[in-house]
Every structure is written in C-alpha cells, then in structure tokens.
Amino acid sequence: MNVRPNMLTPSPITSTAVQDVLSHCKSLSHIKQLHAHILRTVSDHNLNTFLFNLSSSSSSISLNYSLSLFSSIPSPPEPFLFNLLLRNLSRSAEPRATILFYQRIRHAGGRLDRFSFTPILKAASKVSALFEGMELHGLALKTAALSDPFVKTAVLDMYACCGRIVEARKAFDEMPQRDVVTWNTMIERYCRCGLLDEAFKLFEEMKCSNVMPDEMILCNIVSACARTGDTRYNRAVYDFLKENDVRMDAHLLTALVTMYAGAGCMDIAREFHTKMSVRSLFVSTAMVSGFSKAGRLEDARDIFDQTGKKDLVCWTTMISAYAESDHPEEALRVFEEMCRYGTEPDEIAMGSVVSACANLGVLENAKWVHELTHRNGFESSLTVNNALINMYAKCGGLDAARDVFEKMPTRNVVSWSSMINAFSMHGEANDALTLFARMKQENVEPNDVTFVGVLYGCSHSGLVEEGKKIFASMSDEYNVTPKLEHYGCMVDLFGRANRLQEALEVIESMPMAPNVVIWGSLMSACRVHGELELGEFAARRILELEPDHDGALVLMSNIYAREHRWDDVRKVRRGMEEKNVFKEKGVSRIDLNGKSHEFLIGDKRHTESDEIYAKLKEVVSELKLAGCVPDGGSVLVDV
DNA sequence: TTAGGGTTAG
Structure with a gap:
C-alpha cells in the first residue's frame, strides 16, 4: 500500500480517498500509516473523515483504534464525532465497550445529543446494565432528549431487557404518542x-x-x-x-x-x-x-x-416420525441413509433410533442397535441409556435392561422409572418394589411416571395391599397428584383381584371424568370374573363415550348370547358390520433364531401350522388334567 | 453523521 505520493511533501488526500484507502486497510499497521499521513498533512477535516470511517467499520481493529484516538483528543469531543462509533460499538461483539466509552465521554465533560442515547441504551439492554441504563434515563430527562420518541422507546426497551417489565410499561404509558x-x-x-x-x-x-x-x-x-x-x-x-x-x-x-x-x-x-x-x-x-x-x-x-x-434435526424428525408411528424398519433405513450422507448422530437422534428398535420388539435388533450406540460413543449418555432400558424391556430383554441400568454412570428419575416399569411389564413386581425402595434410599424423587410403573406392577402381580399403600403415599408423602392413569391402575388392581366393588368405588371417587380406558379396565375384570351385570354397566358407559368401541360391543353381544337374547345379539352384530367395526385382534410374536413368527387368533398361515396346533392341543389337555379349564365365555360369538 | 421492533424444527 502506498499512501504517500511524495516522500518529502505529502499532499492532503480527499475524503473519498481516505474512505477508499481505509477500506483496503487489513491490519493495524496499515491504519497507523494512513493516520500518520493524515497528521502530516495537518487537515482537521481529513482527521474527522478518518475518524468517521474508522468508526463506521465493523472490524474490531478499526473500532479499537478510533477508541484510542478519542482518548488522545484533549478537549471533550462533540457528539457528531463519536455517535457513529457508539452505534458500531453497540452492534459489535463487545457491546459493553459502548458503556465504557460513554463513561469516558462523561468523565471528559463531553455532552450527549439525542442521537447518542439510543446506542448506549441499546448496549445497556444487551448486557443488562440496569444501573447505567437508569443513569441514562435520568440524563435524558434532564437534557430533554427524552422527548424524542426514539430515545423513549430505547429507555422502555432497556428496562424490559433488564428484567424490569413494570418500569418498561410505565415508560410506555408515559409516551404521548x-x-x-x-x-x-x-x-x-x-x-x-x-x-x-x-x-x-x-x-x-x-x-x-x-x-x-x-x-x-x-x-x-x-x-x-x-x-x-x-x-x-x-x-x-x-x-x-x-x-x-x-x-x-x-x-x-x-x-x-x-x-x-x-x-x-x-x-x-x-x-x-x-x-x-x-x-x-x-x-x-x-x-x-x-x-x-x-x-x-x-x-x-x-x-x-x-x-x-438436511441437518441433524431434520433427519431426526423424520426418523422419530417413523419410529413413533409403527414403521420402525423405515426409521432405521432413514438413519442409515443419514449416516451415509456423513451426518453424525447426537443423543437425540440416537435415542430415536433406539426407540424405533423398541417398537420393532425384536431382541436381535435391539442388541444390534445397542452396539451401534457404543460404536458412536454414547456409552455414558443418560438419554440414550434410558432409551436402551425401555427398548430392552419392550423386546423381552429384562436382564439386558437391568445390565444397562446397573452400568449407568449417572441416573435420573427417568432411568429409575424405566427400570421399575421394565420389571412391572415382566411381572416382576417384587423387583419393581425393591428398586422403588432403593430409589428412595438414593434420594431420587419419584414423579407421576414412576408411580404408573409401580402401580402397574402391583396390579399385574396381585399385590393389592401394597398397591393401595403406594397410591395413598403419592399425595401423602411425595406430593404427586394422581392422574387419570393412576386411577386406572387402581381400577385394574382391584378388578384383577376380583374386588369389583372397590374398583367401582375408585371410579366413583375420581376427581376427573373416567374415560374409555378406565371403564374398559372394569369391563374386562367383570368379564374375567363373570360379573355380567356390572360388566354390562361398564360396557354401556363405554358405548356412551365411544359408540363404536369394539370390545364393549363384543361384550354386549356375548352377554345377550348367554341370556339367549338372539335378536339383540344379531342387532349388535349387524350394527358392527354396517359400521365396519371389528374386534381388534391381538398379535403374538415369537423371535426364534433371528426370525420373527407372528400369530393371530385362529391363524393358519404359518408353514408349520399343523404341528403347532397339534402341540397346542397337547398342552391344553395337559392343562385340563392339571385342573385348568379354559374359559370359553368371551369367545362365544366372537369366533 | 447518526436512531427504536421480529420468527424458527428433533
């Protein structure tokens, strides 16, 4: 760079030239060269242009240099000289510098005009400098700058940004326009x-x-x-x-x-x-x-x-979309595609993949995805490990779930709840209760989800008294308000134990309206224990809420069939056919040597169907010999 | 020679 046309007699350069040369300055030494040249030409006008242009730059080198120039000016500077610098400092990465500069101006006895206030107030807003902000508010009031609507809005904003919303509103209300x-x-x-x-x-x-x-x-x-x-x-x-x-x-x-x-x-x-x-x-x-x-x-x-x-969030959204809507295979495919495109998964993406595998319900896949989480370095991730516990629980890998839980470096309430729920799902209510006690010892506060897991375990294992105690402790000891699902667990607890009156009392005492699931729980308990009258009552409540509820309609037709009310049976069945309501069929799945086998009721699709049914017959007759009689009551008309 | 306000996904 050459800014000196003649080494001996430097001639003044024009304002536009200053601006132009400055825009080419890449370092502090360039700026210094230009400054030296301007000083030798002794032109105040050019010095001001130099300052302006320095101040209007967004580079921190230029801004710092103009700050140092201001400190060398002996008399207090005029606002028009530094307003631009204030503005650019307030927009810089170091807005606090605006306030420091303002304090220097004040110290030197300089005055502010209405254009000076907004950038300093803006900087105060950015760094939450309430004290300096209030000082500026006072100063603006004294100098009448506050009559300027721009300054007033900046004051309002300063209060709001410093967490003083009431004062902000006061400033707002005081504005005439x-x-x-x-x-x-x-x-x-x-x-x-x-x-x-x-x-x-x-x-x-x-x-x-x-x-x-x-x-x-x-x-x-x-x-x-x-x-x-x-x-x-x-x-x-x-x-x-x-x-x-x-x-x-x-x-x-x-x-x-x-x-x-x-x-x-x-x-x-x-x-x-x-x-x-x-x-x-x-x-x-x-x-x-x-x-x-x-x-x-x-x-x-x-x-x-x-x-x-696409970025990681976008990929993850698509992966969880599939994972949560029963398309786990597709979720895994998208995940593999994402990895192929070179996007590295994070905890949330990995968690979605794990939950996709959970919904797949196949233990072999679960093990594969577990390895995958390790390969990607998520061994110690809280969220991923929590997802792994849930995945293993859903895939029948209770021991693997326990193993993940025990090896976790840190656990939160989700980890504990997931493991408790895993035990409950597998009918190991005692293990669930032991873990719940251990959780208490380790001072982890249970939440509503934890209680669903514990109560679910009690109801499925017939631990009625224990369940009652735990339900009572929710509000007495833990300050957790029971929700609909907790009442549902209690209905289930009493219902399964053939204490139907108490189940009904739970429903009647609930602070919220019972939904289809609650009545459904009572209805199935009545069906299992042959309490047809109460069962019919529950089924009617369900049909009020959901007229096409398959289970309630099937139960009603079965009740009518028992009573030989064949006209009513036909009416219900015809209604179901007309509305295309079918009893949703439960699917059983067994994974054997990496292959998944699926069975529906009366299903003959399997290649070894004959052998399977022969074995089933054998088992059933052995059961009968042992005194177990299958209950055909609920399949009367359904089959 | 200058000035005050914005949104957003797993």
Whole structure:
C-alpha cells in the first residue's frame, strides 16, 4: 500500500480517498500509516473523515483504534464525532465497550445529543446494565432528549431487557404518542417474559388506537399464539390476516407455518408454506414434524424428500416420525441413509433410533442397535441409556435392561422409572418394589411416571395391599397428584383381584371424568370374573363415550348370547358390520433364531401350522388334567 | 453523521 505520493511533501488526500484507502486497510499497521499521513498533512477535516470511517467499520481493529484516538483528543469531543462509533460499538461483539466509552465521554465533560442515547441504551439492554441504563434515563430527562420518541422507546426497551417489565410499561404509558415500533417493542418484551395475556391485551388496545399492525408485530403475536397452545387463537389470527390483507414476509410466514404445524392444522400450514419463495430448513422441518404428528406420514416424507440440504434435526424428525408411528424398519433405513450422507448422530437422534428398535420388539435388533450406540460413543449418555432400558424391556430383554441400568454412570428419575416399569411389564413386581425402595434410599424423587410403573406392577402381580399403600403415599408423602392413569391402575388392581366393588368405588371417587380406558379396565375384570351385570354397566358407559368401541360391543353381544337374547345379539352384530367395526385382534410374536413368527387368533398361515396346533392341543389337555379349564365365555360369538 | 421492533424444527 502506498499512501504517500511524495516522500518529502505529502499532499492532503480527499475524503473519498481516505474512505477508499481505509477500506483496503487489513491490519493495524496499515491504519497507523494512513493516520500518520493524515497528521502530516495537518487537515482537521481529513482527521474527522478518518475518524468517521474508522468508526463506521465493523472490524474490531478499526473500532479499537478510533477508541484510542478519542482518548488522545484533549478537549471533550462533540457528539457528531463519536455517535457513529457508539452505534458500531453497540452492534459489535463487545457491546459493553459502548458503556465504557460513554463513561469516558462523561468523565471528559463531553455532552450527549439525542442521537447518542439510543446506542448506549441499546448496549445497556444487551448486557443488562440496569444501573447505567437508569443513569441514562435520568440524563435524558434532564437534557430533554427524552422527548424524542426514539430515545423513549430505547429507555422502555432497556428496562424490559433488564428484567424490569413494570418500569418498561410505565415508560410506555408515559409516551404521548406511540407508533407501531413502540407498540411492538412493548408487546415483544411481554412475550419474551411469558406475559402472553398482557401481550394480547396490548395488541387489542393497539388496534383500537388506529395504529395498523405490520408484519413484525404480527410475527410476534403469531409466535405468542403458538406458545399458548390454545388453538382458539389460531383461527382468530387466520381471520385477521385474511380480513386485513396483510403483506407477509418470510419471518411472518415462518411463524405462521410453525404455529399451524405445531397445532396440527396441516392444511393451513401447507397453505402458508406454499406461499414461501425460499423455504428454510426450519420451516421444512416444522412441516415434517407437523405432518408426522398428524399421522400423515406420506406428506411428511414428501416434504422431507423435497428438502435439499438436511441437518441433524431434520433427519431426526423424520426418523422419530417413523419410529413413533409403527414403521420402525423405515426409521432405521432413514438413519442409515443419514449416516451415509456423513451426518453424525447426537443423543437425540440416537435415542430415536433406539426407540424405533423398541417398537420393532425384536431382541436381535435391539442388541444390534445397542452396539451401534457404543460404536458412536454414547456409552455414558443418560438419554440414550434410558432409551436402551425401555427398548430392552419392550423386546423381552429384562436382564439386558437391568445390565444397562446397573452400568449407568449417572441416573435420573427417568432411568429409575424405566427400570421399575421394565420389571412391572415382566411381572416382576417384587423387583419393581425393591428398586422403588432403593430409589428412595438414593434420594431420587419419584414423579407421576414412576408411580404408573409401580402401580402397574402391583396390579399385574396381585399385590393389592401394597398397591393401595403406594397410591395413598403419592399425595401423602411425595406430593404427586394422581392422574387419570393412576386411577386406572387402581381400577385394574382391584378388578384383577376380583374386588369389583372397590374398583367401582375408585371410579366413583375420581376427581376427573373416567374415560374409555378406565371403564374398559372394569369391563374386562367383570368379564374375567363373570360379573355380567356390572360388566354390562361398564360396557354401556363405554358405548356412551365411544359408540363404536369394539370390545364393549363384543361384550354386549356375548352377554345377550348367554341370556339367549338372539335378536339383540344379531342387532349388535349387524350394527358392527354396517359400521365396519371389528374386534381388534391381538398379535403374538415369537423371535426364534433371528426370525420373527407372528400369530393371530385362529391363524393358519404359518408353514408349520399343523404341528403347532397339534402341540397346542397337547398342552391344553395337559392343562385340563392339571385342573385348568379354559374359559370359553368371551369367545362365544366372537369366533 | 447518526436512531427504536421480529420468527424458527428433533
């Protein structure tokens, strides 16, 4: 770089030349050379231009150099000289430097003008410097800069960012006039600290005050609506946008798509999604997630396939979509594809793969995925290990689940609950209770999920008294309010133990309305114990809630059949056929030497079907000899 | 020679 046209008599360079040369300065020594040249030409004007241009740069070298220049100026500088520097310091990675510089100006007896306040206040907001912010507020009041709406909005924002939302609102209320930016600042800050109702109230007030909301404000309102999870707001927003013909930019569309996708309104989400000219990965991932939650896997896959460069979150969304909707094989395929494309899984991605394997229910696959987690370095990951416990439990690998649990370096309440649930699922209620006691010894607070596991174990193993005690301890000892599923466990506990009256009492004493599952539990208990009258009562309650409930309809027709009310039987059966209601069939699956064998009721598809039925006959006759008589009551008409 | 507001996925 050569900024010296003549070594002996340097001539002054023009402002544009200063700007141009400065833009080519790559290091501190370049800047110093230029500075030296300007000093030798003794031009105040050029020095100011030099300062301006230094201050307008975003590089920290230039900003630091202009700071050092200011400290060498003997008399207090005029605001027009440093306002640009304040602005760029406040936007830099070190906003605190703005406040330090401001303090130096004050110390040197310099004054601020209305343009100086906003960047310093902004810096105070960024670093939560409430004390300095308040000082500036006072100073603005004294110098009448506060009459400037920009300064007032910055003061408001400073209070809100420093956690003083009440003071922010006070500043807002004191403003004689508010434009759309002021309204938005206040609304956005309310949203940020979770005061959504206040934000909505203010939005309504704003509309009454004849200020038209713009896309930024609507963006905030939409995101607030999404956060409430209250779908009534969604419709209101939609109508407002349609009625007012609002212009929509990418931010607003993003907020809209994520809100509607999150709420499961996928057709509206798609409407906005197609309006986007550039679709960010965020938005596409939100669409994939929304479609998969709405059970529309093919639509989810379409969006996923249309998405160009995918990141880990996007891949994971698709993997869990398949894992959670009974397509575990597809989940594993997508995972393998992701790895082929060179995306390394993290804990969450790995957890989704593990839960896909859990739903596959095949122990061989479970072992394979377990190895995979080790190969990827997740041996000590809490979430992955928790998922492994659940996976092994669902795949019949109780010992493997226990092994994972015992080897975990750290455990949380999820780990304990998962292991307790694993024991309960396998009918090992005593082990579940022992583990529950150990959990207590190790001072891990149980949560509602833990109690579902413990109570489930008790009900399946007939530990009625133990179950009663534990249920009572929930609120007495642990401050966990029983939910619907806990009452369900209690109904099941009494029902299985043929204490049907007590089961009914649980239902009657519940603080919430019993659902189909609760009545269903009572109904099956009645069927098993031949309590037809109470069973019919439960079945009727179910049919009130869900007229096509297969189990209740089958039970009703069986009851009528026992009583030889054949007309009623035919009526129920015909109704079921007309409405295409079929008893959902339970599937049994056995994995043998890496092969999975599936059986339905009356199923003859298996290649060794004849041998299997012959063996079954043998077993049943041995059972009869041992005094066990199969109950044909519930298959009277069903078969 | 300058100024105040935004969204978002597993």
